[in-house]
Amino acid sequence: MKTKVEYASFQISDIGSNYYIANxxxxxxxxxxxxxxxxxxxxxxxxxxxxxxxxxxxPYFGFTPFKTIKKKIKSLKxxxxxxxxxxxxxxxxxxxxxxxxxxLIMKESNDEKNIxxxxxxxxxxxxxxxxxxxxxxxxxxxxNFDEINEDKYDYYLLDTTFNDDYEKLSTIKHPEKIIIILxxxxxxxxxxxxxxxxxxxxxxxxxxxxxxxxxxxYTNFNDLMESDxxxxxxxxxxxxxxxxxxxxxxxxxxxxxxxxxxxxxxYLIQEEYKNDVFNxxxxxxxxxxxxxxxxxx
Numbered sequence: 304m305k306t307k308v309e310y311a312s313f314q315i316s317d318i319g320s321n322y323y324i325a326n327x328x329x330x331x332x333x334x335x336x337x338x339x340x341x342x343x344x345x346x347x348x349x350x351x352x353x354x355x356x357x358x359x360x361x362p363y364f365g366f367t368p369f370k371t372i373k374k375k376i377k378s379l380k381x382x383x384x385x386x387x388x389x390x391x392x393x394x395x396x397x398x399x400x401x402x403x404x405x406x407l408i409m410k411e412s413n414d415e416k417n418i419x420x421x422x423x424x425x426x427x428x429x430x431x432x433x434x435x436x437x438x439x440x441x442x443x444x445x446x447n448f449d450e451i452n453e454d455k456y457d458y459y460l461l462d463t464t465f466n467d468d469y470e471k472l473s474t475i476k477h478p479e480k481i482i483i484i485l486x487x488x489x490x491x492x493x494x495x496x497x498x499x500x501x502x503x504x505x506x507x508x509x510x511x512x513x514x515x516x517x518x519x520x521y522t523n524f525n526d527l528m529e530s531d532x533x534x535x536x537x538x539x540x541x542x543x544x545x546x547x548x549x550x551x552x553x554x555x556x557x558x559x560x561x562x563x564x565x566x567x568x569x570y571l572i573q574e575e576y577k578n579d580v581f582n583x584x585x586x587x588x589x590x591x592x593x594x595x596x597x598x599x600x
Contacts, residue, residue, distance in 0.1 A: 308479075308543045308546060308547075310342050310343065310344045311343050311344065311539065311543060311548055311550060312344055312346045312548050312549045313343060313344065313346065313550050313551075313552060314345075314348065314349050314387050314482070314549070314550070314551045314552070315328065315347075315348055315349070315551075315552045315554070315567065316348070316349055316350060316551075316554035316555045316563060317348060317350030317554060318348055318349070318375070318379075318386060319350040319351055319352060319361070319363040320350075320363070320555065320556070321555075321559065322375060323587040324559070324563075324564075324584060324588070325348040325384070326348075326375075326378055326379055326382060326587075327583070327584050327586075327587045328345060328571075328584070329345055329348070329379065329383065329384040330382050331583055331584070332344075332345050332383075333382060335576075335579075335583075337573070337576070338573060338576040338579060338580055339571055339572060340570075340571060340573055343570070343571055345384070345571070346385055347384065347385040347386060347387040347416075347417075347418060348385075348386060349386075349387040349388075349389060349551065349555075350363070350387075350388075350555060351363055351388055351389050351390065352367045352372050352408060353366060353367050354366045354367065355390070355402075355405050355408060356392065356395070356399060356402055356404075356405060356507060357388075357390035357392050357395070357399070357405045357426060358388075358389055358391070358392060359389065359390070359422060359500065359503060359504040359507060360389055360391050360500050360503060360504075361503060361555045361556055362503050362506060362507065362556065363507070364507075364510075369407050369408075372407075372408060376411050376412060380414070380416075384416075385416035385417050385418065386412060386416075386417045386418070387417070387418045387419075387420065388408075388412070388419045388420065389420050390405070390419050390420065390421055390422075390426065390430075391420050391421060391422035391423075391442065391500075391504075392504045392507060392508060393422050393423070393500060393501055393504040394501075394504040394505045394507075394508045395425070395504075397425050399426075399508075400425055400429040406433075409430065409433070409434045409437075410434070412434075412437065413434040413436045414436055414437065415438070417436075418437065418438040418439070418440050418457065419438070419439055419440065420439075420440040420441070420458075420460060421440070422442070427439065438457035438458060439456050439457050439458075440456060440457065440459065440460055440482070441455075441456040441458070441460070442459075442460045443459045443460065443461050443462060443465075444462045444464075444497075445464065448465075448471070451475055451476075451480075451481075452474075452475065452476050454476070454477060456480070457480065458480050458481075458482055459480055459482065460482045460484070460551070461481060461484070463484050463489075463491050463532065464492050466484075466491075466534055466538075467531070467534075467538065469541060469545065472542070472545050472547065473545055475545075475547075478546035478547045478548075479548060479549075480549075481547045481549060482549040482550070482551055483534065483542060483547060483549065483550050483551065484550075484551045485533070485534040485551060485570060486524075486527060486532070486533055486534070486552055486553050486566045486570075487532055487553055488520040488521040488527065488532070488553060488557065488562065489518065489532075490519050490521075490532070491531065493518070493519065495518050495519075496518070499517075499518045516556070521562070522557065522558065522561060522562060523561045523562060524561060524562050524565035524566055524569070524598065525598075527562070527566075534550075536569075536570070539570075550570070552566050552567060552570055552571075553566070554566060554567070559588070560588075560597075560598055564588075564598065564599055565598045565599050568599045577599060581596060581599065
């Protein structure tokens, strides 16, 4: 029996590079829920803090002092925002689970609202035992799709190749645990994506700040809108009918004025309030405001 969906739960990008925008949106949701499309609810912000070696699928470099991280986590919590950590590095050694910086982050984040996506088996076991309040998420590809119905994880992040495979999605016993990426900028089904994740993991582990994006991707929301990469709004409705209610809006490592912000406004904001939301958020924008405004209003 499919679980009845009460609302569409969204996770947005990201604590690593778009923290101020994300936190502002959660703040706005508390103050002006009427600005958001009916049935939409922000619940988590995804990503990782720079210098955390457990991260693995996007290049975050630089360093964030733990005192700053602690303050930001507290602010997100105040705004009822959970954190979805992408601790999915594929190049970890067994001793890396004891990394002091990452453990300080997890100690501060050991909360039932928070979710951790993990790739490494040793890290998964360690986090389950030491930080047992957080939820655990698993990435699902064609190679491990059958694991979904084994029901070992709290959430399952689906590869985008499944987004419009409604027949396969209908076989999932617990659709309420599924997370769909709505606006992925990697080309759907591109075999180079797995290689990219491996390179990112090694680069982060080696603190290589010269990482380059050597993979095809969309950089403009208008181009994405014309492709089958984007899950259109009517398709979200189909997924909700299947009992799937968790959706991710990507925006990591993008030009926010061309990609991330237009994606947020497309999925979340009522048409008549877009100008109000823009004015509310603009102090958090670091991109040229005229470019942001041109792409969303």
